[in-house]
Amino acid sequence: MRILILTGAGISAESGIATFRGADGLWEGHRPEDVATPQAFARDPALVQRFYNERRRKLQSPEIQPNAAHRSLAEFEAKHYAESRNDEFLLVTQNIDDLHQRAGSQNVLPMHGELLKIQCELCKEVIEWTNDLDPYQTHDSTSKDEDCPGRLRPNVVWFGEMPIGLSRIDRAARQADVFLTIGTSGLVYPAAGIVQSTPPNCQRVEINLDDTPVSMEFGEVIRGKASEEVPRFLRSLA
Ligand code: BV8
Numbered sequence: 333m334r335i336l337i338l339t340g341a342g343i344s345a346e347s348g349i350a351t352f353r354g355a356d357g358l359w360e361g362h363r364p365e366d367v368a369t370p371q372a373f374a375r376d377p378a379l380v381q382r383f384y385n386e387r388r389r390k391l392q393s394p395e396i397q398p399n400a401a402h403r404s405l406a407e408f409e410a411k412h413y414a415e416s417r418n419d420e421f422l423l424v425t426q427n428i429d430d431l432h433q434r435a436g437s438q439n440v441l442p443m444h445g446e447l448l449k450i451q452c453e454l455c456k457e458v459i460e461w462t463n464d465l466d467p468y469q470t471h472d473s474t475s476k477d478e479d480c481p482g483r484l485r486p487n488v489v490w491f492g493e494m495p496i497g498l499s500r501i502d503r504a505a506r507q508a509d510v511f512l513t514i515g516t517s518g519l520v521y522p523a524a525g526i527v528q529s530t531p532p533n534c535q536r537v538e539i540n541l542d543d544t545p546v547s548m549e550f551g552e553v554i555r556g557k558a559s560e561e562v563p564r565f566l567r568s569l570a
Pocket residue numbers: 339340341342343345346351352353354368426427428444488489490491492493494495514515516517518519520521522523539540541542544556557558559
């Protein structure tokens with residue numbers, strides 16, 4: 333059975349990480365389009381770097397830990413797909429936190445990038461990074477034997493930028509027997525459109541607190557908290 337899973341900010345909410353569209357529609361006090369775009373970075377690099385520095389620092393604080401939803405996905409994969417090849421089990425996440433990886437998930441595709449990595453704008457090298465980034469920090473500042481003068485940016489996919497692994501995701505979607513989304517508002521494309529690439533006989537399940545604009549694409553909608561509903565659903569699937 334080929335299973336494709338797509339997670340969003342809702343799976344990390346119970347771990348203490350703010351979702352994008354909380355009650356006030358602001359995201360850590362900002363409108364996403366004011367901070368998560370290349371234009372914002374060009375216009376006000378200090379604001380954008382500060383925004384990601386705050387989130388990078390918070391992600392590394394001890395109280396932010398994977399929750400039962402992350403853990404149950406990792407356990408399910410280890411138990412049933414430990415030897416899986418060619419993405420028979422594929423966990424695609426829109427989140428840039430590392431909670432799936434820390435929970436032990438193996439086959440994870442972070443389609444919107446990763447907060448604990450940075451990228452050189454010039455040579456495109458991606459570097460693991462846990463510190464703050466200064467607005468105009470350059471690649472050659474990261475080590476003495478580095479001489480690339482390119483500017484360093486968060487290794488995340490901003491609005492208007494191409495998400496990561498789209499063809500790999502599309503291939504997995506077209507062959508999926510089960511497609512499970514967890515904790516996503518179904519607003520951002522192309523992530524929200526993945527469901528439309530799954531085959532007619534695919535079991536499509538949406539686990540989310542609220543209804544979404546794509547809920548009607550799913551044969552099964554489970555309304556509730558990820559930490560409770562994900563373990564329960566995976567048990568029913570096993
Ligand atoms: C692209 C990384 C071109 C950065 C992010 C007009 C119409 C349609 C599309 C567009 C348009 N104008 C522009 C676009 C394209 C745009 C887009 O879709 N905009 C939307 C807003 C209209 N998309 C893009 O720009 C993308 N790129 O299109 O490039 C292209 C495309 C294809 C091929 C070639 C070129 C790039 C989008 C990526 C942007 N980067 N993040 C960072 O993190 O800083 S987006 C960010 O928001 C997340 O990554 C995530 O993907 C997205 C949505 O957030 P969610 O994860 O869904 O979280 P949200 O808060 O919204 O919802 C949480 C849900 O959880 C809620 O429903 C809630 O009920 C639930 N929940 C809460 N608690 C719990 C829970 N559920 C269960 N348990 C709980 N405890």
